[in-house]
Amino acid sequence: MSKGITSRETDYSQWYNELVVKADLAEHSAVRGCMVIKPYGYAIWEKMQAALDKMFKDTGHSNAYFPLFIPKSFFSKEASHVEGFATECAVVTHYRLKNDGSGNIVVDEEAKLEEELIVRPTSETIIWNTYKGWIESYRDLPLLINQWANVVRWEMRTRLFLRTAEFLWQEGHTAHATQEEAVAEAEQMLGVYADFAENWMALPVVRGRKTENERFAGALDTLCIEALMQDGKALQAGTSHFLGQNFAKAFDVKFTAKDGKLDYVWATSWGVSTRLMGALIMAHSDDQGLVLPPKLAPIQVVIVPIYKTEAERQVIGGLADTLIAELKAKAISVKYDDRDTHRPGFKFAEWELKGVPVRIAVGTRDMQNGTVEIARRDTQAKETVPQTGLADRVEQLLEDIQRDIYDRAAAFREANTVEVDTYEAFKQVLDEKGGFVAAHWDGTVETEKLIKEETKATIRCIPLNSKMEEGTCIRTGRPSTQRVLFARAY
Amino acid sequence: MSKGITSRETDYSQWYNELVVKADLAEHSAVRGCMVIKPYGYAIWEKMQAALDKMFKDTGHSNAYFPLFIPKSFFSKEASHVEGFATECAVVTHYRLKNDGSGNIVVDEEAKLEEELIVRPTSETIIWNTYKGWIESYRDLPLLINQWANVVRWEMRTRLFLRTAEFLWQEGHTAHATQEEAVAEAEQMLGVYADFAENWMALPVVRGRKTENERFAGALDTLCIEALMQDGKALQAGTSHFLGQNFAKAFDVKFTAKDGKLDYVWATSWGVSTRLMGALIMAHSDDQGLVLPPKLAPIQVVIVPIYKTEAERQVIGGLADTLIAELKAKAISVKYDDRDTHRPGFKFAEWELKGVPVRIAVGTRDMQNGTVEIARRDTQAKETVPQTGLADRVEQLLEDIQRDIYDRAAAFREANTVEVDTYEAFKQVLDEKGGFVAAHWDGTVETEKLIKEETKATIRCIPLNSKMEEGTCIRTGRPSTQRVLFARAY
Incomplete structure (x- = not known):
């Protein structure tokens, strides 16, 4: 594909x-x-x-379940909450439609709610009203x-x-x-x-x-x-x-x-x-498609048979049956893709796109050699390995992939988290590579807003493990005791 | 309680x-x-x-997930569907609230939707629009x-x-x-x-x-x-x-x-x-509270200790720990209710109300005798049994209860399903004991509606296993080939 x-x-x-x-x-x-x-x-x-x-x-x-709708008046009860949530939301005003006589479905104006209902943007208000x-x-x-x-x-x-x-x-x-x-x-x-x-x-x-x-x-x-x-x-x-x-x-x-x-x-x-x-x-994920950590992948392993004749297909199918049973016994989810409507190359690309962590390909030569080709989605690394002990190998590989994906993301974050001490450096880092920028800030909302306005960076958080450290705010030069983490954000 | x-x-x-x-x-x-x-x-x-x-x-x-909202026009697309569903439903007309200046939260009339949205009463329309x-x-x-x-x-x-x-x-x-x-x-x-x-x-x-x-x-x-x-x-x-x-x-x-x-x-x-x-x-369920089939009971077994002194409580607690471990190993959910704020009688009543299928009570005399008292919620039957082999016994009992609850409901339905051949008998059965009434009907909507109007009974269904049988409609005397099941219904 x-x-x-x-x-x-x-x-x-x-x-x-x-x-x-x-x-x-x-x-x-x-x-x-x-x-x-x-x-x-x-x-x-x-x-x-x-x-x-x-x-x-x-x-x-x-777990419990609370209503989808919240009476409009509930939002007025907590002063700061209303500012944050009661503005952009879906408002139910009527509870009936009708046929207008000429075949059109219209809102029945007579079925107007006494108090409008808000489709919950979050449920604190209705839940605390219930907790009472x-x-x-x-x-x-x-x-x-x-x-x-x-x-x-x-x-x-x-x-x-x-x-x-x-x-x-x-x-x-x-x-x-x-x-x-x-x-x-x-x-x-x-x-x-x-x-x-x-x-x-x-x-x-x-x-x-x-x-x-x-x-x-x-x-x-x-x-x-x-x-x-x-x-x-x-x-x-x-x-x-x-x-x-x-x-x-x-x-x-x-x-x-x-x-x-x-x-x-x-x-x-x-x-x-x-x-x-x-x-x-x-x-x-990468340019080839999704990269999913094995623990969240709906399909963890896909097996693709490569055959020319129906007889070859039967032989490979026999191996696949055994392997599938072994993997399922280890609670590994596996899909056998023997669709005859698509070529192996198409299937490889499709499962790559969908981020299946491990792909196993089995061809006729593999059957002769007692091997399979095993490919990792995350690194694209391929290896020909014995069929014997394959389930154990796959189990281990899934663990390796889970860890490696984390490690790569952690290394990336490490490489993209920098401390800066001047506003120039701050802006330069943001423009050149982005990432987390640890910088001093004077603690005021005004400065925070100013920096956001000027650089589109917001304070993501004050890290819980952030050590106390004397410094001066990158924007105002006022004293600060702790670096905070800035970034442009989604 | x-x-x-x-x-x-x-x-x-x-x-x-x-x-x-x-x-x-x-x-x-x-x-x-x-x-x-x-x-x-x-x-x-x-x-x-x-x-x-x-x-x-x-x-x-x-599984998948489709939108909560459906454009009003979608309901007009399937003629019979609109009659059934597009009338009594919640209609979203606006997407914003505002402060009216005097502190009241009101609907912002300027934020009116071009097309009203219906909160889904069922999703055929939005789903088939997607399936396209x-x-x-x-x-x-x-x-x-x-x-x-x-x-x-x-x-x-x-x-x-x-x-x-x-x-x-x-x-x-x-x-x-x-x-x-x-x-x-x-x-x-x-x-x-x-x-x-x-x-x-x-x-x-x-x-x-x-x-x-x-x-x-x-x-x-x-x-x-x-x-x-x-x-x-x-x-x-x-x-x-x-x-x-x-x-x-x-x-x-x-x-x-x-x-x-x-x-x-x-x-x-x-x-x-x-x-x-x-x-x-x-x-x-019964007058004492819920009766839950074990397979759906959030708590399948409750253990209530009966003690006077802290020392007694400790001894019973030791037995409970063992028993809980054994039950959990069998995937049986168990609660140990050793609250010291309530008496055993209160606890018995509470767990009865909540329909816990099996209650185990353990007192000091039980500890001396190596026994416990085991009570079934469904029949209220109590029995004093050895502590040895208790987990196996409980496992079997839960299966018995699941089956017995079904059997009782089936016997009740059996006793409350009758065939009648006259409208008099039909009305008498409905008024005296209700239940399912199998009767002949002429197959017309008019007669069905008439019977509903006169008796509040509806045709629940034409049973799939209903045998063909010549007869005459209880209401009109017209010919019929099959009994249908009537009842008053929720």
């Missing part, structure tokens, strides 16, 4: 857009800003979901709940996975008796996200804290993981918020403590979304 | 409403008609999802896709799980090259649903075909499974539709057949929803 994907070098953005569609991950729908997630893309998302869901449950969380009925005493706490759901934010400029009007996500919403416990929960969930990004997505991330300006609307503290894409732009891959008592106060959620005292409940919320699909693609 | 649930005898409907809330399954939300599915209820739904999802994948289906881009030739067929999603139908009278404005479901949408294949698919999926209902939900179902009048809007044939609730009312538990070429024609989806001929694609769709939760509850 001809891939015809624009190279990353030529136009990274175009490369991404084309790859998402050509690899059958997703496509634009007839509804502006909304995507269709195709089966192959959704299979990756399901693997992400399964891994995350297990991590959430292992840390004591339960669930929490009376410290015995009801902590309340550790997660929801897998669709949300809608009316984005004007959309890109598949990265920014869509509707997207899929999970949102955790927890309630605690003390500030310490809520802070610890927000930190724990950031750890879960970082663990998932690094060990499943093979994506190294910086754990950090957002500046006040970049915080979630309604949060006292927003923790985040930030990843670096191959074009040198950063991508926020997950956030975990300490919400203080803001939502408890907005929805009047109090509890009786052990000592009988009445107090507002402490909250966190945390989420990751189908945006992670975008991060996964942009971090590892 | 005091349950205070109305008995089924007193008011079945009230019993159901109270049980759903008291057993922590779901509750009404602040949004009219929308429910909150609480963690315990959602855990049951997750078990249903996992079992169904595996069955769908085992039959070759993949995916299907060119017979090589692209069959297309076997399922979606797990939320849908909205603006119901005026709602009941938790049974009828809510927003509900969760799965909808399968398949495309085929031939009519035969599509028909076979619709039948296969009905089989999957029946298998799930009977073997997981312990719910015997009648497999049947809807009358033309009760068909899905846009279908040529609607297959269904129908279950009987304890109050003698029927409940439709799943439907599988053969859609013919209706949607392919509406959205112009053609394919090139092997012989080069261009033809419209054949379609099916099939779905089950959170309504199954209602069926599960109403079929098996």
Whole structure:
């Protein structure tokens, strides 16, 4: 098959857009800003979901489901939240259509809602309104709940996975008796996200804290993981918020403590979304197509027979049957591609495009020699190996690939993270190669906005492991005690 | 704990409403008609999802995700579909809110959509509009896709799980090259649903075909499974539709057949929803609370220690640790309830209410005797048994309970399915005990509607195993060749 994907070098953005569609991950729908997630893309998302869901449950969380709609008035209850979320969103105003008599379907103006409903852009308000009925005493706490759901934010400029009007996500919403416990929960969930990004997505991330300006609307503290894409732009891959008592106060959620005292409940919320699909693609893939870490690949191994006659095909098929059984016994997902409608070269290109980590090709000579050809998608390395012990070799290879993909991404990030001390150097790095730039900043929102205006770089985070260090702000020369991480970002 | 649930005898409907809330399954939300599915209820739904999802994948289906919103005009494209679905639904007309200057959040009238969007009540239209881009030739067929999603139908009278404005479901949408294949698919999926209902939900179902009048809007044939609730009312538990070429024609989806001929694609769709939760509850539960089949119970075994001193608690705890490890090794989910805030009697009542299939109580005398008390939720039977071999015994007991719950429901249905040959007898059966009534009907929509008007009974289905038999319509006396199944229904 001809891939015809624009190279990353030529136009990274175009490369991404084309790859998402050509690899059958997703496509634009007839509804502006909304995507269709195709089966192959959704299979990756399901693997992400399964891994995350297990991590959430292992840390004591339960899933639940809250309404899609939120009464408009709920958004006014938490002052800073409304600014952040109640503007660009889908508004339901009517609940009936009718035939206008001439065969046209029109909105029935008589079926107007008394109060408009907002399609949830995030669920803090409806959930805290519900928690009011669930929490009376410290015995009801902590309340550790997660929801897998669709949300809608009316984005004007959309890109598949990265920014869509509707997207899929999970949102955790927890309630605690003390500030310490809520802070610890927000930190724990950031750890879960970082663990998932690094060990499943093979994506190294910086754990950090957002500046006040970049915080979630309604949060006292927003923790985040930030990843670096191959074009040198950063991508926020997950956030975990300490919400203080803001939502408890907005929805009047109090509890009786052990000592009988009445107090507002402490909250966190945390989420990751189908945006992670975008991060996964942009971090590892190449001009030949997707490169998927084995742990998230829907198909981990593809076997392609190379034959001329039906007899040859039968013989190779026999080997394949055995091998498939051995791989499945190791919980390795395998596809045997013996379509007779396509040539081997076409199949190779197709599975390359789709990022299948390991390809095994078996021809007639291989059958004579007791070998197969094994190819890694990530490095394109090929090797002829014995059929004996192949399943063990493949199992090991998948582990190697998972680790190597991570290592390459980590090396790339390492090579593209620099410390700069002047504004000139800062701008030069951003323009020449991008990446993470660690620099001093005076701590004010004004300077942060100024730098963004002048360079399009934002403060991605104040890294949690950032050491204290005297310095001067690259823009204003004012004193600073810690470097923060700047980047241009998705 | 005091349950205070109305008995089924007193008011079945009230019993159901109270049980759903008291057993922590779901509750009404602040949004009219929308429910909150609480963690315990959602855990049951997750078990249903996992079992169904595996069955769908085992039959070759993949999951995907399509937009929440559907352009209004799409509903006009399939004539009969619009009648059925485009009336009572949530309509998005605007995409922005704003502050009106005096602090109130109002809809920004300038941000009006050019074309209103409908929150999906079902996704045939948006999916077939998408399939147009995916299907060119017979090589692209069959297309076997399922979606797990939320849908909205603006119901005026709602009941938790049974009828809510927003509900969760799965909808399968398949495309085929031939009519035969599509028909076979619709039948296969009905089989999957029946298998799930009977073997997981312990719910015997009648497999049947809807009358033309009760068909899905846009279908040529609607297959269904129908279950009987304890109050003698029927409940439709799943439907599988053969859609013919209706949607392919509406959205112009053609394919090139092997012989080069261009033809419209054949379609099916099939779905089950959170309504199954209602069926599960109403079929098996009793005045003490939920009765859950072990295969769908989030907690299959609860262990309650009975102690006076901390030393006694320690000793029992030691036994519990061993037992829990043994049960977990058998993939049996178990909870050890050693809360010191509640007495054993309270705990017994609580786990009874929540339908945990097996309760194990261990007291100090048990520890002396090497025994435990084991109680079945479904029959309330208690037995004192040796600690030795307990895990094996519990495993067997869970299987027995699963089977017995099914058998009781099957016996109940058997006892409440009668054949009648006169309209008098028909009405008498319906009024006195309800249940399924097998009767002759003249095959006309008029008579069907008349009977519904006069008796509130509908034709649930024409059972697939119904034998041909000469008879006369109970209402009109006209000739009939087959009995159909009537019932009052949810």
